[in-house]
Amino acid sequence: MKHIAPIQAAGxxxxxxxxxxxxxxxxxxAKVLLAARQLFSEQGYEGATIRDIAAAAGMSTGAVFxxxxxxxxxxxxxxxxxxxxxxxxMREAASRGKGIDDILLKVFDAGYDFYKSQMPLxxxxxxxxxxxxxxxxxxxxEPALDLPAVFAELLLAAIARGELGKEDEVPLRAxxxxxxxxxxxxxxxxxxxxxxxxxARSRDQIRVLLAGARLG
Amino acid sequence: xxxxGEPIGPGLSAPPAAAPQPGPAENRPRxxxxxxxxxxVIEAARELFDSKGYQGASVREIARLAGVSVGxxxxxxxxxxxxxxxxxxxxxxALYAELDRVLPHLRxxxxxxxxxxxxxxxxxxxxxxxxxxxxxxxxxxxxxxxGARPFGKTPRLQDIIRECLDKGVAEGDVDPACDQQEIxxxxxxxxxxxxxxxAWEGADVATLTSVMDRQIGLxxxxxxxx
Numbered sequence: 187m188k189h190i191a192p193i194q195a196a197g198x199x200x201x202x203x204x205x206x207x208x209x210x211x212x213x214x215x216a217k218v219l220l221a222a223r224q225l226f227s228e229q230g231y232e233g234a235t236i237r238d239i240a241a242a243a244g245m246s247t248g249a250v251f252x253x254x255x256x257x258x259x260x261x262x263x264x265x266x267x268x269x270x271x272x273x274x275x276m277r278e279a280a281s282r283g284k285g286i287d288d289i290l291l292k293v294f295d296a297g298y299d300f301y302k303s304q305m306p307l308x309x310x311x312x313x314x315x316x317x318x319x320x321x322x323x324x325x326x327x328e329p330a331l332d333l334p335a336v337f338a339e340l341l342l343a344a345i346a347r348g349e350l351g352k353e354d355e356v357p358l359r360a361x362x363x364x365x366x367x368x369x370x371x372x373x374x375x376x377x378x379x380x381x382x383x384x385x386a387r388s389r390d391q392i393r394v395l396l397a398g399a400r401l402g
Numbered sequence: 403x404x405x406x407g408e409p410i411g412p413g414l415s416a417p418p419a420a421a422p423q424p425g426p427a428e429n430r431p432r433x434x435x436x437x438x439x440x441x442x443v444i445e446a447a448r449e450l451f452d453s454k455g456y457q458g459a460s461v462r463e464i465a466r467l468a469g470v471s472v473g474x475x476x477x478x479x480x481x482x483x484x485x486x487x488x489x490x491x492x493x494x495x496a497l498y499a500e501l502d503r504v505l506p507h508l509r510x511x512x513x514x515x516x517x518x519x520x521x522x523x524x525x526x527x528x529x530x531x532x533x534x535x536x537x538x539x540x541x542x543x544x545x546x547x548x549g550a551r552p553f554g555k556t557p558r559l560q561d562i563i564r565e566c567l568d569k570g571v572a573e574g575d576v577d578p579a580c581d582q583q584e585i586x587x588x589x590x591x592x593x594x595x596x597x598x599x600x601a602w603e604g605a606d607v608a609t610l611t612s613v614m615d616r617q618i619g620l621x622x623x624x625x626x627x628x
Contacts, residue, residue: 316601365591
């Protein structure tokens with residue numbers, strides 16, 4: 187590792203220099219994650235086995251288990267990466283919007299756009315998210331909580347701008363907007379709706395759900 | 403019995419065994435036996451999906467509990483997904499009978515009538531929350547054939563909401579220009595997602611109903627006549 191400068195430990199703080207071993211481990215993890223993403227997309231969560239994932243990554247199941255506790259751990263890791271990226275994409279989309287209706291529409295859109303090329307993965311995410319066994323760990327994690335929080339932030343910002351009236355129902359309205367956003371996935375997943383069709387539907391949903399909060 | 407959705411399995415719209423339809427005599431015993439197998443499988447599946455979830459219950463276990471062979475389960479149903487779809491369908495018959503009885507007597511604003519209607523739903527599903535969740539999970543199940551997909555097969559519920567909104571238009575508290583299908587979809591998604599409170603937080607019927615009441619309030623602001 188000649189290209190990595192040695193880091194001096196400042197005071198008592200111990201800064202870990204990535205060793206060849208850690209780097210190799212990171213590389214292995216990345217390879218497994220890539221193979222797992224591919225297989226979850228093709229076979230769904232139930233259909234993809236650790237053995238298939240290991241084979242696709244070109245390693246032993248032992249090597250996979252050395253890096254991930256089990257299949258659900260592996261799936262969560264993929265979901266967290268995506269959710270964090272999606273939250274960022276939604277915030278970025280919101281910053282381009284003008285007025286709360288347009289802002290929310292751009293946020294919905296950013297979500298559908300994010301998943302349009304990986305709908306099977308979105309489908310697996312719903313399935314795992316609702317499942318009794320693996321659902322709680324997926325839903326309670328920070329990246330999963332950040333996503334709906336975006337909607338509440340946007341409503342509060344619109345109230346601060348004087349676009350929407352002050353009200354007690356911000357959390358419920360935000361939740362319902364998030365639910366409306368999610369509720370369109372079955373159409374996208376099973377009925378192959380286009381982004382344009384999803385957009386038209388989202389626009390109506392946003393209009394109805396904001397109606398009571400508008401000033402005047 | 404009103405026909406709804408596409409019939410998924412053989413005999414879906416067949417009359418109950420107590421009142422056999424006159425038919426070709428040589429077919430009758432076989433038909434009745436098939437019907438009995440079907441009912442036993444649905445009964446056993448309801449119990450197992452409720453206790454073990456959709457993934458947790460195998461067709462073999464369902465067959466064992468029903469006291470029939472795995473083979474005869476598969477001559478009656480194409481897949482586990484189809485069994486679930488029929489379990490859900492069978493349970494809806496009772497709910498719709500209750501709604502048909504109550505609906506003509508509902509009074510008040512459109513929002514209030516919708517609230518009463520959904521409250522009946524929650525009260526009805528409460529003892530079967532786990533079954534309902536098995537249904538939702540299965541809706542996204544990878545292995546389920548498209549034909550057996552249970553999600554959103556509730557045309558009767560949609561009709562009931564539409565009647566409610568039409569009455570509101572006639573009585574003047576629903577904007578005639580609003581897109582009714584949009585409102586129906588929003589109400590149905592609010593309804594379905596409210597179950598997550600039961601699933602994830604163990605919320606009781608009173609909590610589910612009050613959360614739904616507030617959601618209906620917000621949606622009603624969107625269809626109110628201005």
